Amino acid sequence: MSKFFQALLSGMFFTFILDFFLFLGIKLNYIDYYEIDLYYNILFADNQDFLIFLFFTxxxxxxxLYTNIxxxxxxxxxxxxxxxxxxIAPIGNSVGAYMLSKENVILQTSRFSYHGDILYNGRKTVTFYDTELQKIIILDKKKIKGKI
Incomplete structure (x- = not known):
């Protein structure tokens, strides 16, 4: 096997391990903290950036392979x-908030207007903290007007 393919495969291997622990910390300390119903695999797949993964690979x-040990x-x-x-809980929560949340957002449905923070923008639902209600609510993406 050529040295280039060995470098590519070893880079992919190490990058997958790094990503696994990065998203594991986010899952344990951000997703589970806010009690968002989300599996690890979906979190990993939906938030994996191919270009960043390729760069680190x-x-x-x-x-x-090409530098000293x-x-x-x-x-x-x-x-x-x-x-x-x-x-570590505070770090995982901060990284999760940085990657996944959006602050000071207004979402509108046909009946209501919600003011607050998006905690997680999922495939079919949006987990939203409404500052007026001081409560976490789950909104169906199909019912939200405009772009999220």
Missing amino acids: LLIGYVT KLALVFVGSLFLLSFATL
């Missing part, structure tokens, strides 16, 4: 520590 593959260990080890940091 190529970068990690290059570093692990000390640099590769420090670089990949640092990325693992950053990824594992989401397992």
Whole structure:
């Protein structure tokens, strides 16, 4: 097998592991904190950015195969520590809020207008914290007017 394919496959392997722990921390410390009904696989698949994944695959593959071992260990080890940091509750919650929430949003249906924060924009529903009601509500995307 050529060295390029070895770099590509090792980069994909390490990037999948990093992504797994990143999204695991978000699931445990953001999604479960707000009691959003969402499976890990859906969270992982819907929020995975292909270009970022490809960038880290190529970068990690290059570093692990084409640089010296000390640099590769420090670089990949640092990325693992950053990824594992989401397992710490405040960090995982902050990263989840940064990636998934939108603040100060107005959503309208045919009958009501909601003011608050989008906690999670899912495939069919939107989990929304209404600041006037001070309550988390789930809205059907088909009933929301306009773009979310």
